[in-house]
Amino acid sequence: MASPKPAGDLNPVSLEEALMTTWKREQTFQQSIQMRHDGAPFIFLEGPPTANGLPGIHHVAARTYKDLVCRWKAMEGHFVERKGGWDTHGLPVEIEVQKRLDLLSNEAILEFGMKEFNDECKKSVWTYEDAWRKMTERMAFWVDLDDPYITLHNEYIESGWWALKQMFDKGLLYKGHKVLPFCPQTGTSYSTHEVALGYKEVEEPSVYLKFKLVDDDAAVLAWTTTPWTLPGNVGLAVGPEVTYARIRIVAEPEGWDGRGGAAIGEELILAEDLLAETLRHQIEIIDTFPGSELVGKAYHPLFPDAVERGDSEAAWTIVPADFVTTTDGTGVVHTAVMYGEDDYILGMEVGFPAQHTVDIDGRFIAGTHNSLDGRYVKDCDDDIIDLLHYDNLLYREQMYTHDYPHCWRTGHPLLYYAMDSWFVRMTAVKEKLLEFNDQVEWAPEWVGEGRFGEWLRNVKDWAISRERFWGTPLPVWICEECGHQHCAGSRQDMLDTAIDAAVVPEDLHRPFVDDVRLHCQTDGCSGEMVREPFVLDCWYDSGCAFFAQWHHPFAGTEKLDANFPIDYICEGVDQTRGWFYTLLAVSTTAFDSLCYKRCLSLGLILDKQGKKMSKSKDNAIDPWDHFNREGADATRWYMVTSGAPWNPLKFDPAGVRETYAKMFLTLWNVYKFHVNYAVMDDFEPTDNSVASRAPLDRWLLSRLNAVGLSLHDQFVGWDFHKACRELEDFVVNDLSNWYVRRSRRRLWDDAESADKLACQHTLHEVLVTVCRLMAPVAPYMVDEIHRNLVGESVHLADWPAGTPGCRRDIQILHIPGKVRGLPSRDEELEERMSLARALAEAGRRIRVDAGRRQRLPCQAGWLVGGLDISEFHSLLADELNVEALTTEDDLDRFQQIELVPNWKALGAKARADLPKVKEALAAADADETWAAIQAGKCELAGFEITPDDVEVRRVEKEGYAAASIEFGEGEAAETVSLVLDMSSTPDLLSKGLARDIIRRVQQKRKNLDLDIAARISLTVWLGDGSPELGDVDWEHVQTETRTDVGVLLSGKGPEEADSFTVDEASIHFSFD
RNA sequence: GGGCGGGUAGCUUAGGUUGGUUGGAGCACCCGGCUGAUAACCGGGAGGUCGCCGGUUCAAAUCCGGCCUCGCCCA
Structure with a gap:
């Protein structure tokens, strides 16, 4: 057994920093793992952070x-x-590096x-690694950062490739x-996040177009805000439930802005609800019908040469779609498969041709239209409208104001582009995803x-x-x-199929891997295979962590x-659809x-305001603000x-x-109190019998048992907050307060x-157990x-509850050679x-109410009702400053009763008449009513009242300095009262005076920073009107204040002496 | 627009699946007390239309419906 050192004042920062050094020197973390090498593994997976940003308090x-x-x-x-x-x-x-190096385009x-760019990225990734390491170490997150997995390592990448090949081979x-x-x-x-950076309000031309039907003389009217997508039009979508109208133009409008128009007699089809907003001519409605009647009709393409039909039957026909609304436009949606997400999904469903009319530089592809080919699409809006106008395919143009996403770097409008x-075919494994998710706790x-479940039920293929x-x-x-596709599952795979194996790089990143060309694996084909020039979603990287960290299966x-x-992962809820x-x-x-x-x-x-912390809002909290003030323990415990x-x-x-002031300072001072006496007395823990200890000790151990088991159960149920609050309450209230x-005097x-x-022994056992229970949360x-x-380090100690072997008691394993549990x-x-x-609380309340100061003892106190607590009478008498405390059976001597409704019982009985019963009960005499109820002869407001319907409360009669409390729960609840004798006698006044003098002298000793054991010479002057101070009490004063030479005088003391007032009498004292 | 969660005292929150008339606690504030007891402790006080509206009920913070609002994720 080590000899403990005395403890001084707490400095959390230096304490924690010193322990960091100790842990490093003693390899405590490694030891704590290796010593449990034979235990059942508990498998944890660390979600990898990126070190290209500073760590914040949320990471802590x-x-x-x-x-x-x-x-x-x-x-x-x-x-573990x-x-x-x-x-x-x-x-x-990449964005970070692009910004820094001013590389605003792929070009x-x-x-x-x-290569140079990727080198920069690779460097950038480690910008804040040191900050992360320091934060991690200082907060005492025990994780192996000396041998971490790193997603850019070739081994890691290779494992990712291997898994991708599994998917490829399964056709996923x-x-x-x-x-x-x-x-x-x-x-x-752009990602949605980047898109959000660049929304701008713009005014653009929108157009209403006439799509002329093939087997009908009418045209269907559709609307778009992006004329540049019109050459790519391959279909029209209508709502099958929406009502459409076929109308005929009967007269010219009053005036006309811009291009377009329609001839008298021309017939148009559009949603009935939108006729008024859309049409400017006078019209007549010929017919109305649901959209489903339009489905399948063919129309003439606006730009016949732009898109090839291929084998598509659906091209340039009307199809149904559930996203069609009549909130704007014409109720007919122009569909350009490659330039809208809804369009693309719809196109894939119905089989529209998926062909670009715009190239990757934003220019029309040759063959679209001779006046458009090769031009930047946004420059063509006006010409497209012109072309359609001259072909009599335009009904109307209208300027339209809306928010549209723009490039946050160049300010140019973004194009939605296929x-x-x-993709990974997640839709093919949806049932399995749901099944596996059901097994997750x-x-x-x-x-x-x-x-998460909702997300899985609507799972889409993973781009x-x-x-x-x-x-x-x-x-x-x-x-x-x-066109044969080959997925390389390893570096060796590349070597095996490469045209020039010498080109196969060690570093699997771009651009090196781009240079590798492979022999086509198709029989009889002598073609060369070229790599698809993509990289993978970085979420794929982290999703591979569970096997790629081991370079599985290559290692x-x-x-x-x-x-x-x-077994266990843990991240922010924002990772639900992420990691x-x-x-x-x-x-x-x-x-x-x-x-x-x-x-x-x-x-x-x-x-504090409930806003998400972010650098841009400048509301992020630096963890070091707290590490360097209250320490990591308090920060962790607080969270x-x-x-x-x-x-x-x-x-x-x-x-x-x-948290620091309450939990940690309190615990430290309890510890300091214990260890300093332990050192002074050469205390050594032994197999000290609990049964023979004072009730106070046995009580504390019983509480510890209860709290420890409860903490364990709460941990199992993820309720760490409840567990720790309960433990904090135990430490602050039960243990310290x-x-x-109540035990200070025992050690004096x-x-x-x-x-x-x-x-x-009790303090030792409780402190050690509390340390173990707290160690996971606040380890320093x-x-x-x-x-x-x-x-020995607490981190090498056993958890005191619950395991191993499913034990259910709290174990005290810290007595050498002994394994013993707490008493149950x-x-x-x-x-x-x-x-x-x-x-005790009630007593303090009585004194406040009765205006009797705490230091003046009471002659007697009586307890009325309640459990037999005679074992605590002396403790309570001391706490209450009462000379003698006894029990008293005659309740009526101090109390009367009051009847309170039992709402649940009475409510069920009286229902709507409840208020009447309540009034009747309040008006009736409590003693008589209670007697009647007990005799079974009580009726109030027409209802038979039984003892279950009311609750009896005891209240003190007038003139007694008393307080009552309700004690117990439910059936066992009863009223317990404390009555105090308020009389004063010379003897009591003398004792009270002694206590006042002691208190003042002690305060003064403390202010002077005297050593606790220092001896003094004390002189006291009792002023006019002071109570007598009895010999015994004066002796007591001298003992308590460690006085060697005491002088007690009457009259006014010298000016320079300290003084205070008791009951309007001045008391002076001085000592040296 | 969709999904999920939150809104309770100046601040942080408990409770809410099981409805019960008096909604707990901590911090801060005010008054008092106690202390060789620690940036502590104890007693008391003030502070709440439990987001809003409506419904069910004898009774709603709690159950139901609608709305407002904040947050996250997704469009």
Whole structure:
């Protein structure tokens, strides 16, 4: 057993920094894992952060929950490896570099050099690595950052390729189109986030067009705000339920703005609801009918040469679509498959030809129309309208104002454009996704069932490719001759099929991999295969973490076999459709398995105003503000106790301060109180019998037992916040404010005594157990305490509850050579103490009400009713400053009764007449009514009243200094009263005076910073009107204040002496 | 526009699946007390139309419907 050192004042920052050093030196983290090597593994997977941004307080929150579960499981005896990880690819990295190097287009990047650009990206990824490492270490997130997985490593990429090949071989990978907002100037398509940066209000021409039917003399009228998409028109969509009207032009309008028009007698078809807004001519309605009647009709293309029909039967016909509305336009939607997402989806469904009329630079493709070919589409709006006007295909033009996305870099309007894209056929595995998701234990449940489940039920194919430079390259090659597709599942695969194996690079990134050409694998084809020039969605990278971290299967399959499926992952709720999804997507498609068994989805961290923290809003909180003030313990504890993990947390810096002052300072001072006496007395913990300890000790141990088991159960149910609040309440209220307060005197005695030893054992056992229960959440201070009391790190100690072997008691394992549990709970003892504490409060209330100061003792006190708490009478008498405390049976001596309705019982009986019964009860005499009720002869407002219908409360009669409390729950509830004798006698006044003098002298000693044991010489002057101070009490004053020479005088003391007033008498004192 | 979640005292929140007339707690504030007890502790006070409107009921923070508002995700 180590000899504990005395403790001084708490400095959380230096304490934590010193422990960081100790942990590093002693390899405590590694030890805590390796010592549990034989335990059942608990598999954790770290969601990789990107180190190209500074870590903030919200990262500390997520990492706290990751850490605390891993630490808890390790203490339970599990083998918990924790490999770190870094997410290093992706668009944000490229954007960062583009901004910095002023490379605002793909052209500029290529000019700069793709290799050089990717080198810059690679560097940029590590910009804040050091900041992340420091934050991680300082907050005590135990994770292996010396051997992390890194998504840009070739091994990692190769594993990703391998998994993609599994999907490819199952036919789950295919090439299609995805309509994306695209900027031809920068050659870049944009994520929704980027699109949101560039919305601008613009005024543009919108046009109403006449699509002339093939087998009918009428034309269908459609509307668009993007004339440049008209050459690409391949169909018209109508709402099958919408009512359309066929009308005839009967007269010219009054006036006409702009181009277009219609001849008298011309017949047009459009939605009935939109006739008035659309048409300017006088018309007659010939017929109305539902849209379904229009379906299947063919019309003449506006630009007959622009798109080839191919084998499409649906081309240039009218089709039904559920997205058609009559809120604007004509109720007929012009469909250009390649230039709108709805259009594309519809086109794929009905089989429109999917052919571009616009090239990747935003120019019309040759063959579209001789006056448009090769021109930038946005410059052609006017000419297109002209062309249609001259062909009599334009009904009307109208300027239209709307918000339209623009490139945030160049300010040019974005074009919605069907880009070549590779997809994972998630729709094919939807049922499996749902089935696997059902097996996941989600916290909270609604994220799994609601948010995530809803997403899975509407799952779309995963657009997995990006037209970018910095990322895992798409390992698909296509034969230039026969179109055969080949997915390379490894570097070796490339070597085996490469035309020139010497070109196959070590570094699997672009541009090196772009140079690799492969032999076509089709029999008889001698073509060369070229790589599809895409990189993969960086979410794919992180979704591969569970196997790519092991370079599976190239480095062997053992690691994955032992570490899959994952037991626990934890990230912010914003990862629902991010990492939570991609992990499941990859495991389902490549492994046909669920990926993780438990997922804790965390609420966002908001600022005090409830706004999301972000750099741009300048409301982000630097974790170091708190690490360097209250420490990491207080920061972590604050975050865990201030709400359920899945609820958004409004981070309040003052809350961290409060947590520190309340929880940690209190615990430290309890510890300091214990350890300093332990050192002074050479205390050594032994197998000290609990049964022979004072009730106060047994009570505290019973409470500890209850709180420890409850904490464990709450942990199991993810309710970390409830668990920790309960423990905090125990430490602050039960341990510090009651046990230690009531026990101080027990340790003051210099002499060894059984009672003192009992107290020291109790404190030792409780402190050590509390340290272990807190260790997962706040790992620093409790380690300092545990090390000093036990001689070993708390992180190498066992979890005191629940496991192993499913034990249900709290274990005290820190006595060398002994394994012993706490005594089991004594709920009756807890009840009695609870009553004693409630009565102590009641007593304080009585004194306030009666205006009797605490230091003046009362001659007597009586307890009326309640449990027998005679074991606590002396404790309570001391607490209440009462000379003698006894029980009194005669309630009526101090009290009378009052009848209160039992609403539940009476409500069920009286229903609507409840208010009348209530009034009757209030008006009746309580004693008589209660007697009648007990005799079964009571009727109020026409209802028979039984004892169940009312509750009897006792209240003090007038003139008694008394207080009553309701104690107990439900059936067992009863009224307990405390009555205090308010009389004063010379003897009581003398005792009170002694106590006042002691208090003042002690305060003065403290102010002078005297050593506790220092001896003094004390002189006291009792002024006019002062009570007599009896000899015994004067002796008591001298003992308590450690006075060697005491002088007691009457009369006024000297000016320079300290003075105070008791009952209007001046008392002076001085000492040296 | 769709999905999910939140709105309770100046601030942070508990409770809400199970309706019960008096909605708890902490911080801050005011008054008092206590202390060799710690940036502590104890007692009391003030502070709430439980987002709004309507419904069900003897009774609604709680159940139902609508609305407003904030957040996240997706369009």
